[in-house]
Amino acid sequence: MKLASIHKVLLGSVAFGTFWMLAVFPAVPFLPIGRTAGSLLGAMLMIIFHVISPAQAYDSIDLPILGLLFGTMVVSIYLERANMFMHLGRLLSWKSRGGKDLLCRVCLVSAFASALFTNDTTCIVLTEFVLKLARQHNLPAKPFLLALASSANIGSSATPIGNPQNLVIAVESKISFLKFFFHIAPAMLIGVVVNIVIILCMFWKDLSGKSKEDRIEEGVVEDEDVISHKFSPARMSHMSPPPEELTAMHGAPDMQWCLTEEELILKVSVYVVAIGMLVALLMGLDMSWTAITAALALMVIDFRDAGPCLDKVSYTLLIFFCGMFITVDGFNRTGIPSAFWNFMEPYARINHTSGVIVLSLVILLLSNLGSNVPTVLLLGGQVASSAAAISPGAETRSWLILAWVSTVAGNFTLLGSAANLIVCEQAHRSQTHGYNLSFWEHIVFGVPSTIIVTAISLPLIKEY
Template sequence: MAMASMMKVVLGSIAFGFFWVLAVFPAVPFLPIGRTAGALLGAMLMVVFRVISPYEANEAIDLDILGLLFGTMVVSVYLERADMFKYLGKLLTWKSRGGKDLLFRVCLVSAISSALFTNDTCCILLTEFILKIARQNNLPPQPFLLALASSSNIGSAATPIGNPQNLVIAVQSKISFEKFLFGILPSMLLGVLVNGAILLCYFWKLLSIERDQEVEAEAGDLVVENEVINSHQSPHASSVNSRDFMNANSLPNSVAKDPPNENWKRFLWKICVYLVTIGMLVALFLGFNMSCTAVTAALALVVLDFKDARPCLEKVSYTLLVFFCGMFIAVHGFNKTGIPSTLWEAVERYSRIDSTGGIALLSVVILLLSNVASNVPTVLLLGSRVAASAASISATEEARAWLILAWVSTVAGNLSLLGSAANLIVCEQARRAQFYSYNLSFWSHLKFGVPSTIIVNAIGLPFIRSY
């Protein structure tokens, strides 16, 4: 694509600059309006500056991605109401054999649950539970918090519904859920194991401390705050509002015991929620339209609940949907300036995926851009270009290029504390925990994040295949 006129290039760069600054630094002193408003501002400037027309701005909004995102958020709300994440928390404590065993459990449980229920949701609902387990066992919280955040990011790479950038890739590439899963699953599983091994090497001595108390089998009164993060919060982080997970045995009998009919109704309702969720995953696996499947599952849960759906629908992060609309327009306008195409043409010949050196260079470009511009804009800027370059080799290589983009842009979130919303959620949830707060600092995360990101990316790349 040729460069646009100098006026469009300058004005488009200014508009995109507003979007980028406010997306990466939502509380900048000169304009502390947040990410969502920043995305809308960037989109509006693209139209006002006539970089794109109102019609082009409307066409830039991808309704399939918005539908898929909305549907998965609603399903997550109902799963949270059905105590799915409480049961996942209990799985961590079942017959635990010490700190090292517990660390690997956190890695595996957070990775698998993130692949199915999104990484941000899992971090919101598991952080305080993990802090409580660490306190009960006289173990340092830092390795377990790092395990939760990093493994959630790695695990979310395996499916189209694991994180927002994968949603974009799945819709744009038209890669089926099955091919996406099997293309990245080996890298994901190996990456989680390697990440856990790195954590063990870092914290071996601390995890060897004898426990003062046994791990409790019950997940007791875990209270998760509704407010997750302040200035650094991603809109996606609020897709599921937390509620109290209370141990019914700790309440007075008059409160804890529900009528038998109510207990049966709730039990059957939970079963229906899990069956609908399983049905959604099976439909995605069979190749049904992902957006329609997710929205259908969400509506099925609304009907099965048989009550006013407003309280549940209010928990959906509509700010995230608005953010995506603004981001689609801002990125499309920036693409129209010709700058991304010109920059890509300069490195395209050296970053083709038919050579080891090309894959390495492409991975470095994705990793750096994901940490500078965030992973979703990176996918929107590079996706079609990387795919077109690989398509000149073969259709199989085109699909593999999309999967490499999904893998690297997701694992890149582990590089620093600001690399992904999941990291920030764990940090803020831990800092605000009522019973046992802990401050996960930027530098303590960076010392682990840099080697982990580089090693996990390098080890996982050779195992990414397209089918």
């Protein structure tokens, strides 16, 4: 695509820049409207400036991605109602040998969960839980929040349903679920281990908690409070919700399950449906409709008003993605991304090691300038077309490299991944265990972790 007219390029850049600024700094003094409103503002400016038409804006919204996110969030809500957190709390705390052991468990659990239920959903579900766990052991929240976000991002790379950009890649490339998994799983496993080592090295002295007796004397949260944790939806806002909203989010009495035979049947059904969803995905069925079908099946099996569960879905996150899709498509129509790729393409061919390095650097840069999903939307087709000229195997490898690097690149800065933003917002919003994870606190860890994990694991993604 050639560069558009000068006024379209300038106005499109202004709209995209507005979106980017509010995504990084949602509470800027002159426009403290938050990330969700910021994404809608960017989309609206694209239309007002005639960079994109209203019809094109609607067409740019990727419904399969929104459907997958919605479905997995609903399934996660029902899994929480089936006491998933109680079992998870026991798993993380069982015979724990201190902060270092606990951090390793958080990394492994979040990586595994993200591969199955997306990194965004994992971070939505686990952030406040991890805050409680850290406080229970009298440990600082920062290493655990960084461990959760970074491991969730790395773990999500292993499957097409692990994150939104992987879903885009799976749909566009038509790579099957199993093929995608077997190609990226080795890099993911090595990446998780390397990331754990980096976190332990950076926070070794901080990961030593006090004895249980000392924690009780200081009023630190106890086991029962951790395992009784309730799911609360992500709010893509820099403001904390009012107390009455917190009460609703953490569950009113009518949301609790009674200890009856009917409850046991329902709980078993929840796990059976969740496993069935994974089996269907492995069979190659449509990922979005599989997740939505599983969500609706759980609502029917529950046999009660689904409103309270649906209220917990993070609609602000879904709206954020809608605005982002429109903004990115508008920016793509300015021709700037295409011009950039045309300049870099001769140096980024994956049949040479230097080309793979250049391509990875380009993906890393763009993923942190405009997030990883927009990067895949902007570059995916062009990168694949360039690789297809080499061989069909090279085309498949280019998609997998794009999936791996764009996912790991999410750990570079807070803006690199929506999962990072979710952890940041959820932690800041918590009324009882809140922690403000700043942009700079994250980048001190994110830069070395991203570079080292990418460099060590990238050679494992080969052409088969």
